Amino acid sequence: LITTAAAVGVCRAIRGLTGIPACIKWVNDVYIGEKKLCGILTEAVTDFESGALESGVTGIGVNFRTPGSAFSETTQARGICSLYENKAPGVTRNQLLARIADEVLAICSDLSDRSFLEDYRRWSVVIGKEILYIRGNEEKRVRVLDIDQRGGLVVMTAEGVQETLSSGEISIRW
Numbered sequence: 001l002i003t004t005a006a007a008v009g010v011c012r013a014i015r016g017l018t019g020i021p022a023c024i025k026w027v028n029d030v031y032i033g034e035k036k037l038c039g040i041l042t043e044a045v046t047d048f049e050s051g052a053l054e055s056g057v058t059g060i061g062v063n064f065r066t067p068g069s070a071f072s073e074t075t076q077a078r079g080i081c082s083l084y085e086n087k088a089p090g091v092t093r094n095q096l097l098a099r100i101a102d103e104v105l106a107i108c109s110d111l112s113d114r115s116f117l118e119d120y121r122r123w124s125v126v127i128g129k130e131i132l133y134i135r136g137n138e139e140k141r142v143r144v145l146d147i148d149q150r151g152g153l154v155v156m157t158a159e160g161v162q163e164t165l166s167s168g169e170i171s172i173r174w
Contacts (some may be wrong), residue, residue: 001040001111001114001150001151002044002056002058002108002111003027003028003040003041003042003058003151004027004116004117004120004147004151005032005107005108005111005116006028006040006042006058006060006108007024007028007040007105007106008024008028008103008107008116008117008119008120008123008155009104009105009106010022010023010030010038010040010060010062010100010103010104011030011101011119011123012085012103013096013099013100013102013103014037014062014096016099016103016153017091017095017096017099018083018090018091020032020083022037022038022123023123023124023125024120024123024124024125025124025125025126025170025172026081026124026126026144026147026152026153026170027151028040028041028042030062031125032081032083034079035079035080036079036080036081037063037080037081037082037083038060038061038062038063038064038143039060039061040058040059040060040061040100041057041058041059042057042058042059042139043056043057043058044056044144046152048071055099058104060100062096062100063080063081063082063083063169064082064083064084064093065082065084065085065088065089066082066085066097068150083096094145097100100111117147117149117151119161120147120151121146121147124144124147124168125151125173126144127145127146127147128143128144128174129143129144129146129172130143130144131143131144131155131170131171131172132169132170132171132172133165133168133169133170134156134168134169134171135165135167135168135169140157140158141158142155142157142158142163143155143156145162148164150166151166152164152165152166153165153166153170
């Protein structure tokens with residue numbers, strides 16, 4: 001849920017400060033339209049015996065301002081963007097960083113309150129879409145139904161079996 005919460009916090013910050021409609025690709029990417037703006041990685045340390053979370057580190061990388069020509073052709077082909085491409089920023093990096101920190105910390109202060117998942121669902125770019133799910137050497141085409149209360153991706157397989165995914169990579173065709 002920490003990664004999920006961070007994605008919502010980033011979107012709230014961007015939407016609140018800039019009005020730009022940032023959206024989420026499960027579980028850890030923030031998009032503007034069909035282009036990736038931000039990636040989020042979370043590492044956690046758990047107690048071996050209890051399984052309880054001892055500590056965690058979340059890294060949030062937002063492409064803030066990069067002229068479109070600064071991205072390589074490969075990067076452009078992958079659909080990468082920055083918040084302010086080829087125009088002057090409407091906010092400073094510090095303002096954005098502070099707002100992201102405020103939003104993420106507010107959500108993470110009580111993860112038992114899952115109301116932030118409403119924003120996660122509303123801003124999801126995968127709900128209702130057919131995606132390719134990749135885990136290890138396994139690939140499956142599935143249709144995304146929902147995001148569950150733990151941040152899992154609820155999908156329907158081609159065989160009509162409903163599953164909840166909690167890890168792996170997904171690919172979406174726009």
